[in-house]
Amino acid sequence: MLANSITWVTSFTSSQIIPLLATATESDSTAIMAGVLISLIVIYLASIIGAEICARLNMPPVLGQLLGGLVVGISAFHLLVFPEGGGDSSNSLIINFLIATTGLSLDGAVTTFQINSEVISVLAEIGVVILLFEIGLESDLKELLKVGPYSAIVALVGVAAPFFGGTFGLIYLFGVPTIPAIFAGAALTATSIGITAKVLAELQYLNRKEGQIIIGAAVLDDVLGIIILAVVASLAKTGEVELTNVLYLIVSAVAFLVGAVLLGRLFNPYFVKIVDELRTRGQLLIPALIFAFVLSYIATAIHLEAILGAFTAGLVLAETQKCRALKNQVVPIADILVPIFFVVVSAKTNIGVLNPFVPENREGLIIAAFLILVAIVGKVISGFTVFDREETNRLAIGVGMIPRGEVGLVFAGIGSTTGVLSGSLDAAIIVMVILTTFLAPPLLSFVFQKPAQVSVETKKG
Amino acid sequence: MLANSITWVTSFTSSQIIPLLATATESDSTAIMAGVLISLIVIYLASIIGAEICARLNMPPVLGQLLGGLVVGISAFHLLVFPEGGGDSSNSLIINFLIATTGLSLDGAVTTFQINSEVISVLAEIGVVILLFEIGLESDLKELLKVGPYSAIVALVGVAAPFFGGTFGLIYLFGVPTIPAIFAGAALTATSIGITAKVLAELQYLNRKEGQIIIGAAVLDDVLGIIILAVVASLAKTGEVELTNVLYLIVSAVAFLVGAVLLGRLFNPYFVKIVDELRTRGQLLIPALIFAFVLSYIATAIHLEAILGAFTAGLVLAETQKCRALKNQVVPIADILVPIFFVVVSAKTNIGVLNPFVPENREGLIIAAFLILVAIVGKVISGFTVFDREETNRLAIGVGMIPRGEVGLVFAGIGSTTGVLSGSLDAAIIVMVILTTFLAPPLLSFVFQKPAQVSVETKKG
Structure with missing residues (x-):
């Protein structure tokens, strides 16, 4: 899993979307906000897709939200991982995606991961x-x-x-x-x-x-x-x-x-x-x-x-x-x-x-x-x-x-x-x-x- | 200001509200959540009081929210301070209040202040x-x-x-x-x-x-x-x-x-x-x-x-x-x-x-x-x-x-x-x-x- 995601990141960073403006270190607040936005997108997609599938099967929607969380979380796709569940900045796909798309540095990734986890947990x-x-x-x-x-x-x-x-x-x-x-x-x-x-x-x-x-x-x-x-x-x-x-x-x-x-x-x-x-x-x-x-x-x-x-x-x-x-x-x-x-x-x-x-x-x-x-x-x-x-x-x-x-x-x-x-x-x-x-x-x-x-x-x- | 707030904290800690259960270090997540709750209470009070005063003076409410922010922020009462504005855990009244009421330790206060600032900034x-x-x-x-x-x-x-x-x-x-x-x-x-x-x-x-x-x-x-x-x-x-x-x-x-x-x-x-x-x-x-x-x-x-x-x-x-x-x-x-x-x-x-x-x-x-x-x-x-x-x-x-x-x-x-x-x-x-x-x-x-x-x-x- 770890090796896979690193390869995936490398292939993305080598073809930066905006090479003109790509900077090695973005300001922290931009990366944090970008991380929170993409975490919320993942959460909402997991929630609505899970809830809708369950609603169609005459199951309570909350069940689908839980299953959606399992799919995006530490148990399956590692999109949304938290330190409590054994996640860190290197196995979080969202953080790797941020590194690829916003030019976040690897050092900045550790801080961004921690703050992102805290913010989403508080939300x-x-x-x-x-x-x-x-x-x-x-x-x-x-x-x-x-x-x-x-x-x-x-x-x-x-x-x-x-x-x-x-x-x-x-x-x-x-x-x-x-x-x-x-x-x-x-x-x-x-x-x-x-x-x-x-x-x-x-x-x-x-x-x-x-x-x-x-x-x-x-x-x-x-x-x-x-x-x-x-x-x-x-x-x-x-x-x-x-x-x-x-x-x-x-x-x-x-x-x-x-x-x-x-x-x-x-x-x-x-x-x-x-x-x-x-x-x-x-x-x-x-x-x-x-x-x-x-x-x-x-x-x-x-x-x-x-x-x-x-x-x-x-x-x-x-x-x-x-x-x-x-x-x-x-x-x-x-x-x-x-x-x-x-x-x-x-x-x-x-x-x-x-x-x-x-x-x-x-x-x-x-x-x-x-x-x-x-x-x-x-x-x-x-x-x-x-x-x-x-x-x-x-x-x-x-x-x-x-x-x-x-x-x-x-x-x-x-x-x-x-x-x-x-x-x-x-x-x-x-x-x-x-x-x-x-x-x-x-x-x-x-x-x-x-x-x-x-x-x-x-x-x- | 700093000396004042420390005295104030000391007088509170010496008369803990619940001595029976006061523990030296609370779990981080409780203190963080308590800090976010009290920050939001301060923000909402500043916002609604400022907005209402301005509405009564036929001024736009947003002006009152700004003035409310000035009153609770780094410029006046130091209730809500941020690292960017020159605040830290020792001059934040909210953190001192948490130390007094939830038994947060001084070490925990530094972390709680940082995370609290990040969470409120993201919100x-x-x-x-x-x-x-x-x-x-x-x-x-x-x-x-x-x-x-x-x-x-x-x-x-x-x-x-x-x-x-x-x-x-x-x-x-x-x-x-x-x-x-x-x-x-x-x-x-x-x-x-x-x-x-x-x-x-x-x-x-x-x-x-x-x-x-x-x-x-x-x-x-x-x-x-x-x-x-x-x-x-x-x-x-x-x-x-x-x-x-x-x-x-x-x-x-x-x-x-x-x-x-x-x-x-x-x-x-x-x-x-x-x-x-x-x-x-x-x-x-x-x-x-x-x-x-x-x-x-x-x-x-x-x-x-x-x-x-x-x-x-x-x-x-x-x-x-x-x-x-x-x-x-x-x-x-x-x-x-x-x-x-x-x-x-x-x-x-x-x-x-x-x-x-x-x-x-x-x-x-x-x-x-x-x-x-x-x-x-x-x-x-x-x-x-x-x-x-x-x-x-x-x-x-x-x-x-x-x-x-x-x-x-x-x-x-x-x-x-x-x-x-x-x-x-x-x-x-x-x-x-x-x-x-x-x-x-x-x-x-x-x-x-x-x-x-x-x-x-x-x-x-």
């Missing part, structure tokens, strides 16, 4: 902050409080079963150390509300009882997942499982969420008043983003995660009368920033560690198989906690909870950034997310269509 | 790319071709007079070297179409003859200014004024613009077809941004500026039937990215070099006064080139061309980044932009209201 992190802000805006606190005991029990069981099953399984069956095991267990917890809601909407099942229970549980799941993420990520950072730490973090996560929501309700009328007073461009977006970034910063400063702050800010602003206008304006921003996150997360993942033909990879593969099993069984069990007088498709509820998405990937991303997850465990989580996301839509349309057909046929019979 | 550059893309989308190629000889003559004279007046004045009166003089002269050329159009709309003069001539000329001005910028910036980079270079750049700028527009017209139906085929989120924005970034990258690769590519992409896509939908989606993106550019440009500018009480600054001040004079006289002259049978307010046309804005600042930004402009010349350009922007709206409302009132009073008399 990806801003992307996930915006994603969670948008999910917060789409959540309805009142609906959350209204959803009956069904959703709550499904959510709790659906979080607890895969978390404990995954964590203890990894520790006792596979001998994984405690913190990575907890991290991987936590990554199994959160249902992807986006994927589930979209699939239910496509099946026109959103407003049936099963659909409502799933959505309620998925919303609670998301919140639980984020709190667990905050707790677990902090544990990973300090490297210890001290009870005081755990208690501090649970208390501060809950206090932060509840406190921000309560204070937010007091603050909301002033927010609306301020926005109504403003006259210049961005009069709604800029104050909303300031609020989201302040909460994100506070969450970071008290050792939680930025995304918890962004989600809370969305939840608070969802209660104002500006919510609809704000959502409309956040959509295009999420459209351009969120794909960066999904593509970068999987571009950083070296799926090569799961190559079954390499003997030392087999452990990772077995772990991935185990995680997928726990992820599916843990959620299907949760559906059977619903006991209702009416006939309820309990299997469908459990299946509806299967897709892991955004939050699961956030775990994988943070896990690989902080170095708490080994390469094989990190890849196993990504594979688990990809496969649960991949399996859920066809499974869901299968189990949902069956009872409807059955009841019709029963009547006929 | 600002993406901001100006999006700004020029939006200006391109708002421009109408057919209108551009329709505008009569009036607009063309006003534009040409209004570009040539300040350019040659400024350049030769700086060389022969002030002994400035050729390249910086050409750069500063070029910075005097481009009328701010945004400011002019907004002021004309507020005065309800957009659809009168004078208004139409101004807008037509300002659009042409913008294009000429961008071509001049591309030519001049490349000269600044290679450091030479070779005729072949100049010719190559003029030819390539024109060829790029014309070629992209012509090829774009062929490509437009396919763009619409592709967008109509796409089904996933961002189906319009992502292809449009890919197109804009590809043209930006090509412009960079042939030694022009990224913004020329973005402007051309906007101009091309403005001709598709998707233009209106695209504009609506680009607005929120511009709302959050463009302010970063304006605030960062002036945060990097040390206005202290224009302090009249320091003797060695007086040259810079005299230069600023000269530039402002040339900037105003050069544009007012252009208005008097209009010879029409009907009575025309020729003074108003000239005054309407006075405000310099986006493009002038782009010159200052690129000039300070590439190091071609000395501190005093850079600051003189910023002062020129600020003052022409500041003076134009009241002057324009003055000269436009007078003739209208006169004609009414004449009829009465």
Whole structure:
């Protein structure tokens, strides 16, 4: 791979596109900007092509973005590589392309690669902050409080079963150390509300009882997942499982969420008043983003995660009368920033560690198989906690909870950034997310269509 | 200042907010993300407060964003400082705040400061790319071709007079070297179409003859200014004024613009077809941004500026039937990215070099006064080139061309980044932009209201 790309570069440099003006060393800022532009082009192409292919196969688009990231990343074409995934300036095709087209020097390439990686990583992190802000805006606190005991029990069981099953399984069956095991267990917890809601909407099942229970549980799941993420990520950072730490973090996560929501309700009328007073461009977006970034910063400063702050800010602003206008304006921003996150997360993942033909990879593969099993069984069990007088498709509820998405990937991303997850465990989580996301839509349309057909046929019979 | 901020930090660190979890060294990525979040909060606060104050004083909001940047930047409060402006990790208040609140180490602070500066600078550059893309989308190629000889003559004279007046004045009166003089002269050329159009709309003069001539000329001005910028910036980079270079750049700028527009017209139906085929989120924005970034990258690769590519992409896509939908989606993106550019440009500018009480600054001040004079006289002259049978307010046309804005600042930004402009010349350009922007709206409302009132009073008399 390395030898190939060097040859390729040489053939390009020897035939410079503009020999007249080719200079040995370009100014750094030009090369950095050119690198960021071409990285974004690669990311957007990977994202849109992957998403469209999946959409045509009735798969969730996010799955395609992940697969697109795998294709352009360290696992395959080396277009977009990062130091965390084992990339450097010599094996990054984008950097080699810059050397060929902009006359970037080899010394400058090292700096440009580092800065380019940092910039794209920060853009990806801003992307996930915006994603969670948008999910917060789409959540309805009142609906959350209204959803009956069904959703709550499904959510709790659906979080607890895969978390404990995954964590203890990894520790006792596979001998994984405690913190990575907890991290991987936590990554199994959160249902992807986006994927589930979209699939239910496509099946026109959103407003049936099963659909409502799933959505309620998925919303609670998301919140639980984020709190667990905050707790677990902090544990990973300090490297210890001290009870005081755990208690501090649970208390501060809950206090932060509840406190921000309560204070937010007091603050909301002033927010609306301020926005109504403003006259210049961005009069709604800029104050909303300031609020989201302040909460994100506070969450970071008290050792939680930025995304918890962004989600809370969305939840608070969802209660104002500006919510609809704000959502409309956040959509295009999420459209351009969120794909960066999904593509970068999987571009950083070296799926090569799961190559079954390499003997030392087999452990990772077995772990991935185990995680997928726990992820599916843990959620299907949760559906059977619903006991209702009416006939309820309990299997469908459990299946509806299967897709892991955004939050699961956030775990994988943070896990690989902080170095708490080994390469094989990190890849196993990504594979688990990809496969649960991949399996859920066809499974869901299968189990949902069956009872409807059955009841019709029963009547006929 | 330095001593103050160190004392301030010490008093904070000795009373850590969360002593329980304070660790000496946080992971880099957390500190970087926290730094970016707080930088964005500072930028947005400076932008919205400055813009709102100016809007209330009937001044263009962009002026307030610039003044906001001066307040938070190297000139005043040192919240947002950059290596280019003489900032480092010890005099950046944001970095000191991070040390106090997130337990960032002093060693980590140096790295975090550098990466934070690069990330914010790249975000600002993406901001100006999006700004020029939006200006391109708002421009109408057919209108551009329709505008009569009036607009063309006003534009040409209004570009040539300040350019040659400024350049030769700086060389022969002030002994400035050729390249910086050409750069500063070029910075005097481009009328701010945004400011002019907004002021004309507020005065309800957009659809009168004078208004139409101004807008037509300002659009042409913008294009000429961008071509001049591309030519001049490349000269600044290679450091030479070779005729072949100049010719190559003029030819390539024109060829790029014309070629992209012509090829774009062929490509437009396919763009619409592709967008109509796409089904996933961002189906319009992502292809449009890919197109804009590809043209930006090509412009960079042939030694022009990224913004020329973005402007051309906007101009091309403005001709598709998707233009209106695209504009609506680009607005929120511009709302959050463009302010970063304006605030960062002036945060990097040390206005202290224009302090009249320091003797060695007086040259810079005299230069600023000269530039402002040339900037105003050069544009007012252009208005008097209009010879029409009907009575025309020729003074108003000239005054309407006075405000310099986006493009002038782009010159200052690129000039300070590439190091071609000395501190005093850079600051003189910023002062020129600020003052022409500041003076134009009241002057324009003055000269436009007078003739209208006169004609009414004449009829009465």
